[in-house]
Each structure stands twice: as structure tokens, then as C-alpha cells.
Amino acid sequence: xxxxxxxxxxxxxxxxxxxxxxxxxxxxxxxxxxxxxxxxxxxxxxxxxxxxxxxxxxxxxxxxxxxxxxxxxxxxxxxxxxxxxxxxxxxxxxxxxxxxxxxxxxxxxxxxxxxxxxxxxxxxxxxxxxxxxxxxxxxxxxxxxxxxxxxxxxxxxxxxxxxxxxxxxxxxxxxxxxxxxxxxxxxxxxxxxxxxxxxxxxxxxxxxxxxxxxxxxxxxxxxxxxxxxxxxxxxxxxxxxxxxxxxxxxxxxxxxxxxxxxxxxxxxxxxxxxxxxxxxxxxxxxxxxxxxxxxxxxxxxxxxxxxxxxxxxxxx
Amino acid sequence: xxxxxxxxxxxxxxxxxxxxxxxxxxxxxxxxxxxxxxxxxxxxxxxxxxxxxxxxxxxxxxxxxxxxxxxxxxxxxxxxxxxxxxxxxxxxxxxxxxxxxxxxxxxxxxxxxxxxxxxxxxxxxxxxxxxxxxxxxxxxxxxxxxxxxxxxxxxxxxxxxxxxxxxxxxxxxxxxxxxxxxxxxxxxxxxxxxxxxxxxxxxxxxxxxxxxxxxxxxxxxxxxxxxxxxxxxxxxxxxxxxxxxxxxxxxxxxxxxxxxxxxxxxxxxxxxxxxxxxxxxxxxxxxxxxxxxxxxxxxxxxxxxxxxxxxxxxxx
Numbered sequence: 001x002x003x004x005x006x007x008x009x010x011x012x013x014x015x016x017x018x019x020x021x022x023x024x025x026x027x028x029x030x031x032x033x034x035x036x037x038x039x040x041x042x043x044x045x046x047x048x049x050x051x052x053x054x055x056x057x058x059x060x061x062x063x064x065x066x067x068x069x070x071x072x073x074x075x076x077x078x079x080x081x082x083x084x085x086x087x088x089x090x091x092x093x094x095x096x097x098x099x100x101x102x103x104x105x106x107x108x109x110x111x112x113x114x115x116x117x118x119x120x121x122x123x124x125x126x127x128x129x130x131x132x133x134x135x136x137x138x139x140x141x142x143x144x145x146x147x148x149x150x151x152x153x154x155x156x157x158x159x160x161x162x163x164x165x166x167x168x169x170x171x172x173x174x175x176x177x178x179x180x181x182x183x184x185x186x187x188x189x190x191x192x193x194x195x196x197x198x199x200x201x202x203x204x205x206x207x208x209x210x211x212x213x214x215x216x217x218x219x220x221x222x223x224x225x226x227x228x229x230x231x232x233x234x235x236x237x238x239x240x241x242x243x244x245x246x247x248x249x250x251x252x253x254x255x256x257x258x259x260x261x262x263x264x265x266x267x268x269x270x271x272x273x274x275x276x277x278x279x280x281x282x283x284x285x286x287x288x289x290x291x292x293x294x295x296x297x298x299x300x301x302x303x304x305x306x307x308x309x310x311x312x313x314x315x316x
Numbered sequence: 317x318x319x320x321x322x323x324x325x326x327x328x329x330x331x332x333x334x335x336x337x338x339x340x341x342x343x344x345x346x347x348x349x350x351x352x353x354x355x356x357x358x359x360x361x362x363x364x365x366x367x368x369x370x371x372x373x374x375x376x377x378x379x380x381x382x383x384x385x386x387x388x389x390x391x392x393x394x395x396x397x398x399x400x401x402x403x404x405x406x407x408x409x410x411x412x413x414x415x416x417x418x419x420x421x422x423x424x425x426x427x428x429x430x431x432x433x434x435x436x437x438x439x440x441x442x443x444x445x446x447x448x449x450x451x452x453x454x455x456x457x458x459x460x461x462x463x464x465x466x467x468x469x470x471x472x473x474x475x476x477x478x479x480x481x482x483x484x485x486x487x488x489x490x491x492x493x494x495x496x497x498x499x500x501x502x503x504x505x506x507x508x509x510x511x512x513x514x515x516x517x518x519x520x521x522x523x524x525x526x527x528x529x530x531x532x533x534x535x536x537x538x539x540x541x542x543x544x545x546x547x548x549x550x551x552x553x554x555x556x557x558x559x560x561x562x563x564x565x566x567x568x569x570x571x572x573x574x575x576x577x578x579x580x581x582x583x584x585x586x587x588x589x590x591x592x593x594x595x596x597x598x599x600x601x602x603x604x605x606x607x608x609x610x611x612x613x614x615x616x617x618x619x620x621x622x623x624x625x626x627x628x629x630x631x632x
């Protein structure tokens with residue numbers, strides 16, 4: 001398991017490259033939630049999502065020999081762009097395996113950063129299989145989406161920024177896919193603000209982490225059906241799971257409809273564009289799924305890379 | 317005609333109340349435009365548009381006797397919300413005349429700030445007529461949308477923030493409806509950054525200011541058909557026109573399609589929600605209607621109050 005010093009080191013690596021994203025606030029959101037709410041806007045991060053943090057931290061740590069071999073990654077979207085941009089910034093060749101059903105805008109953006117894209121079937125199993133084949137055939141270094149110490153430490157830099165800005169906090173709310181984001185940030189925020197509660201959020205259709213948390217072992221589910229394409233993972237990674245069991249206080253779920261209503265509020269009132277997965281943690285606060293009042297809460301908006309045609313459908 | 321000291325005074329009045337909005341940037345926008353571009357995000361202003369600045373400056377300057385009489389205003393949307401919120405903040409009773417075709421969200425927001433809404437026909441003539449009737453009948457003080465010294469001075473506070481942050485600037489690009497925004501900001505920016513060029517932008521269907529600028533006299537057009545509902549004014553105000561002829565260098569037009577494409581880019585890549593009128597000035601820079609390269613440009617995003625159902629239609 002990583003320690004907080006790994007996250008501190010990641011801050012020194014990624015801070016020169018990533019945006020220090022703002023904390024958004026809205027009186028209407030506060031009133032609706034009954035809490036004092038800050039939204040960490042990683043939709044305004046480079047590549048439009050937090051994933052650049054972990055990917056850059058990982059690839060920056062490779063040896064010159066490893067960098068020369070190039071990297072391979074598999075992702076439903078934002079990790080792909082994170083690895084693609086981090087690779088370009090560090091002069092490393094990248095191949096990305098993406099499911100055929102990935103949003104078009106994410107595939108285009110990945111290619112635009114100079115990475116080669118190879119398609120797989122939809123399941124995380126098949127993504128992993130195709131990436132493993134490429135690794136063996138081409139000798140590339142894998143950059144896993146979440147089950148990796150350097151990735152987890154990189155994602156944890158979000159909470160360091162939150163703690164520096166807010167100083168005090170009652171609850172940190174984080175979306176859960178493979179668990180990299182919540183693992184790094186749970187560890188970081190508990191180190192920096194003792195007493196804070198960390199709550200994970202999934203959509204009801206992708207509740208493998210909530211089940212795993214209760215069962216105290218990793219539960220694997222069928223390929224989830226949910227609007228939140230960034231958390232369509234079938235199970236938590238082993239490394240994130242260990243950290244989650246130690247540092248996370250609860251994992252709750254929201255419905256796809258609650259996610260859409262929150263996306264609409266964020267656009268209409270706060271003028272910020274968020275992808276479905278990015279609205280998952282805010283939705284738990286907006287709809288007060290946590291059942292708390294008068295708390296100082298921060299929810300992480302994980303990303304904002306939404307396909308405009310799909311968005312039009314959800315808004316109509 | 318106002319002088320720059322009126323705008324300086326307006327800064328001292330409105331600064332404690334309004335947000336100091338950020339200047340947004342995007343490498344992709346820069347590359348597309350061929351210029352170094354800053355977007356002044358008044359869509360993130362209170363009420364979602366710059367109009368709170370002028371309205372607050374105006375109502376704050378009323379005598380106690382005038383405040384007791386209450387105010388009346390007419391507006392297609394954002395000025396309504398500006399007057400409504402400014403009135404509430406200053407404890408003044410407000411009645412707002414809005415055309416029946418105003419976006420539903422703007423009518424709702426105006427009422428939510430505590431103002432009474434009275435509907436008129438669509439033309440600016442009829443809006444004015446209804447507001448004048450209410451003024452005479454109820455003794456309320458009119459808060460004009462643009463043809464007023466205090467309003468113009470209040471809107472001019474945008475450019476003071478821009479100049480403080482950017483220090484140097486080649487071109488300031490501003491949307492033109494009744495002319496209050498561009499008049500105040502042309503005067504302010506030319507005082508603070510000598511040598512800057514100020515360019516007004518309208519949509520092709522609402523080009524009364526461009527025509528007036530060339531004719532060197534106020535030209536009145538039929539009620540304009542354009543997606544940009546905030547600039548559906550039929551003619552410039554007399555006071556703004558005088559200032560425009562002295563301080564503005566040119567007025568250009570963009571098409572409704574260029575506006576929609578720019579709105580889509582701002583959402584998809586910059587994650588910021590802008591109403592059609594708010595995208596008018598950025599559209600001129602994005603589509604390089606100005607035909608310049610290598611310049612430091614700032615375009616004002618005037619507002620972000622867009623109806624989600626209409627937005628869905630434009631994105632589809």
C-alpha cells in the first residue's frame with residue numbers, strides 16, 4: 001500500500017503540468033442540499049478530467065529504457081486521454097485500447113493527443129485482454145487505469161489541493177469506478193484533515209464497490225448499465241480496495257435520473273458542463289442521499305467530456 | 317456624456333456586490349483564431365450576466381425618496397434579472413415588463429428574485445409603452461436597459477477588471493444590443509489601455525448598430541430575427557451611440573450558425589455554458605471575422621442564461 005509521502009511526491013511531479021482546478025459554489029446548491037458545498041471542478045482539468053494526474057505521475061516515473069519501449073493502456077475514455085497527453089508531454093509513444101462503445105469525442109481526443117487507438121469489445125475483461133496482447137507483442141509498458149500505486153498517488157493530488165484551499169472539511173464525496181480516485185484522495189484527505197468522512201458514490205446500476213465494501217471482499221458484477229460511462233468497471237482494483245477498506249467510511253448510490261438532474265442544474269445554474277460520471281458525486285450531495293445537514297462538504301466533479309449529441313438527448 | 321471618473325465611481329459601488337469574473341483561455345481556441353484570446357466570463361456573474369453591474373449602479377444612486385417609490389424596467393431577459401436582484405439587495409420594490417416571448421427560465425428567475433413581472437408584446441416599442449404606463453400610474457422610477465448614464469457607467473466596470481488583469485491588450489470585442497455594454501467598456505478600456513481597438517459584434521439579423529455606425533446616425537430596424545435574444549433591440553440608445561461613435565473602431569456581424577458553433581465549442585472544450593448572445597463576441601474571434609493574427613484579444617461573454625430545452629435543440 002502507498003503512503004501519504006507517495007502522494008506528496010506526486011504533487012511535486014504533477015503540479016507543474018496540471019491545472020489547479022477551482023472549487024465551485026452556488027447558494028442554490030447549498031440551499032437544496034442543506035450543506036455548505038464545494039465542487040472540485042476537475043472537468044476544468046487538462047483533458048477535461050482528473051485522469052491526467054495519475055497518468056502523468058506514472059509515466060514520469062518510468063526509466064529511460066521503459067519510456068523508449070512506449071506505453072499501452074486500456075480505458076473507456078478519460079484515462080485514455082490522460083495517458084495520451086501525459087505521453088506526449090513526456091515524449092513517450094502510446095497505444096490505447098478503447099471499447100467500441102466509447103463516446104466518439106473521447107476517441108477523437110485521444111487520437112488528437114497523438115496516441116494510436118485500438119478497439120476492443122465492451123467488457124473490462126476484453127479491454128484487458130487486448131491490452132495484454134499488445135504489451136506482449138510490442139514490449140510496451142502498461143499504464144493501468146487504477147490498480148497501480150503511481151496512478152493512485154497521482155489521483156490523490158486532488159485532495160491535497162482541496163485541503164490547502166478549504167483547511168476544514170466535514171465530508172469528501174468521490175465517485176467510484178475502479179477505485180483509483182477515491183483511494184488516493186481518501187488517504188490524502190484523512191492525513192491532511194483528520195476527522196473528515198470520505199463517502200464513495202456509484203450509480204445504482206454500477207454498484208460493485210458498494211457491494212464489495214459491505215462484503216469486505218471484491219465483488220465482480222456483469223458489465224454495468226449506467227449513464228455514467230466512466231464508472232462502468234466490473235470490479236474494484238486490488239490496491240484501491242485495500243485503501244478503501246482502511247480509509248473510506250461508506251459507499252452510497254444515486255440513480256441515473258438523479259445524475260441527469262444534477263448535470264442539468266450544474267449547467268443551468270452554475271454554467272459548468274459535466275459528464276455523467278462527473279455529476280455522480282455532486283448528485284449524492286444535491287439530492288442529499290447522505291442525509292446530513294449543516295456540514296461543510298466537498299464533492300469531486302471527475303470530468304466534463306460529454307458527447308454533445310447525447311447531452312442534447314438528456315436535456316430534451 | 318459620462319466620463320471615465322463615472323466608471324471609476326461605479327467600480328467602488330458595484331465591486332462589493334458583483335463577482336470578479338475569470339478570464340477563460342483555451343489553446344485550441346487560440347489555435348483556431350490565430351490570436352491569444354481571453355474570454356471575460358460574465359456568464360459566471362451573479363444573475364448569469366453582466367446586467368447586474370449597471371442595474372446595481374443605477375438603483376444604488378437613487379435618493380431615499382426615489383427608492384421608496386420603487387422601480388420599473390423593461391427587458392428581454394437579463395436586464396430584468398439584474399434589476400430584480402439589485403432591487404432586492406437594496407431593498408427596493410421592482411416591477412419588470414418582459415416580452416411574452418422571453419425565455420421561460422429568465423422570467424422564472426426574475427420572479428425568484430422577488431420582482432413582479434408584467435408581459436408586453438415582442439417589439440421594444442411595446443415594452444417601452446407598457447413600462448411607461450406603469451411609471452405614470454404607479455410613480456415608479458424607470459431603470460432603462462441601456463440609454464442611461466448610470467447604467468453605462470456600471471457596465472463599464474467589466475473593462476476595468478479586464479485591464480487590471482491583462483495590463484496589455486490589442487483588441488476588445490463586445491456584443492452590441494442597445495449599446496450600454498460596449499459604450500461603457502469602450503470608454504473604460506481606451507482610458508486604461510491607450511491604443512487598444514474596440515470592436516462591436518452583432519448577429520447578421522440584428523445589425524442595426526453596424527448600420528448606424530456606418531451611417532453615422534441611429535438606424536432603426538424591424539424587430540430582429542436572431543438566435544441571440546439579448547440583442548434583439550431595434551436601435552441603439554442615444555447616449556450609447558454618442559460614446560460608440562467616439563470610442564468604437566468598428567462593428568462587425570456573425571451568423572446565427574457561427575454563434576451556435578461557438579456555443580458548442582465553449583461547452584465541449586471549455587466546459588462553460590453560454591447563451592447565444594454570450595457567444596456573439598467570442599464567435600467573431602473564433603471564426604476570425606476580424607481577419608487579424610497574432611493579437612492579444614479579449615472577448616466579453618455577456619451571459620449564460622440559456623433555456624435547456626432550446627439548448628438541446630441547438631446541440632442536436
